[in-house]
Amino acid sequence: MESAGDWCLIESDPGVFTQLIKKFGAKGVQVEELWTIEDSIFENLRPVHGLIFLFKYLQHEEPSGPVVTDDRLEKIYFAKQVINNACATQAIISLLLNCNHPDVDLGPELSKLKEFSMSFDPKMRGLTLSNSQTIRSAHNSMAQQTLFEFDPKMATKDDDAYHFIAYMPIEGKLYELDGLREGPIDHGAIAPEQDWLDVVRPIILKRINVYTEGEIHFNLMALVSDRKMIYERQLEEHLKEVQMLGMETDITENEIPKLRMFIEYEDAKMARYQLEMVRRRHNYLPFIITLLKILAEEKKLLPLFEKAKERAAKKGPKKMKV
Incomplete structure (x- = not known):
């Protein structure tokens, strides 16, 4: 515990x-x-x-x-x-x-x-x-x-x-x-x-x-x-307006597809957040160890390390970002 x-x-x-x-x-x-x-x-x-x-x-x-x-x-x-x-x-x-x-x-x-x-x-x-x-x-x-x-x-x-x-x-x-x-x-x-x-x-x-x-x-x-909740609320209001009038107005004609696009965007954003969370929690260590072993066997590890050192030296010291 x-x-x-x-x-x-x-x-x-x-x-x-x-x-x-x-x-x-x-x-x-x-x-x-x-x-x-x-x-x-x-x-x-x-x-x-x-x-x-x-x-x-x-x-x-x-x-x-x-x-x-x-x-x-x-x-x-x-x-x-x-x-x-x-x-x-x-x-x-x-x-x-x-x-x-x-x-x-x-x-x-x-x-x-x-x-x-x-x-x-x-x-x-x-x-x-x-x-x-x-x-x-x-x-x-x-x-x-x-x-x-x-x-x-x-x-x-x-x-x-x-x-x-x-x-x-x-x-x-x-x-x-x-x-x-x-x-x-x-x-x-x-x-x-x-x-x-x-x-x-x-x-x-x-x-x-x-x-x-x-x-x-x-x-x-x-x-x-919640952005999706707000867009769905606005969409419902526009659809009610269309139903009452029996036709689309200039406003609803433009707003309805725009709101549907915003709702799709919010769905995609939340799916991306969930995927990013899975990646944050995933243990990549076994993959990294296997990759390092393969690079070492093919004698590519040391040259890559030296290149990385050169690149880091050119950039100079970095401040920590949060």
């Missing part, structure tokens, strides 16, 4: 996070990667329920706003991170358990977790989450197959550490949900006519600008409503 400490590292990838949500039993949402934070990218993704931000963790970084420790914690689900490598799961669960939208169905496991631990303080919520066998198993099922085991004690103080946090609107305010803090960070009120994404944009950009020039190890993902 796994101990509470056996949590794997999770790749920052929309397919991984979408599969993770399904493993939790939640429905009606998926994760999309964002290549920019400009408003145009959100146009076809709304509603956006929250953002997940991956960044290089800096020790002793001051919170960028007041930390909530008052009675708002009775309504905001915030869990303190008490276990290593759990920040990815905590970020996505924080968004899901604070999301109040008709598209989002938490499913039995997350509903039970929220009901059971909502009255706890943040540390007890974190302990409850990290000791959930279902949550931990779902998290660890996202692990990438490793060919070799490395001793974690070999890591040095100079090694880069990366961390996931979440941003979302809750009851008219923007909050940052970072399990390493004592509570949610309050980024202030969102005006009634204001899009919460316009409020969060400068906060994320300011955070990125803290780092040295040329630092590119950031990743931003959005928790959005």
Whole structure:
């Protein structure tokens, strides 16, 4: 049996996070990667329920706003991170358990977790989450197959550490949900006519600008409503309109085939995510050993090794990417 400490590292990838949500039993949402934070990218993704931000963790970084420790914690689900490598799961669960939208169905496991631990303080919520066998198993099922085991004690103080946090609107305010803090960070009120994404944009950009020039190890993902579900809903509305009128209008004539194409695209994307997950979990070591043996027998292994060394020397040292 796994101990509470056996949590794997999770790749920052929309397919991984979408599969993770399904493993939790939640429905009606998926994760999309964002290549920019400009408003145009959100146009076809709304509603956006929250953002997940991956960044290089800096020790002793001051919170960028007041930390909530008052009675708002009775309504905001915030869990303190008490276990290593759990920040990815905590970020996505924080968004899901604070999301109040008709598209989002938490499913039995997350509903039970929220009901059971909502009255706890943040540390007890974190302990409850990290000791959930279902949550931990779902998290660890996202692990990438490793060919070799490395001793974690070999890591040095100079090694880069990366961390996931979440941003979302809750009851008219923007909050940052970072399990390493004592509570949610309050980024202030969102005006009634204001899009919460316009409020969060400068906060994320300011955070990125803290780092040295040329630092590119950031990743931003959005928790959005299930795209296929939305397209199917729109398609149904257009088909009803056609049925009522007995004929297609200019709008439905263009929209119906477009929506069917979008639905096919989402099906293909989810199939690709599943295939990528199988490849992540597959053990390629027997194949690699057999290939190396064949290359050695044909005296091709050493020349290939020398070429690889030359190529690596020309490129110079590389920074770790996450």
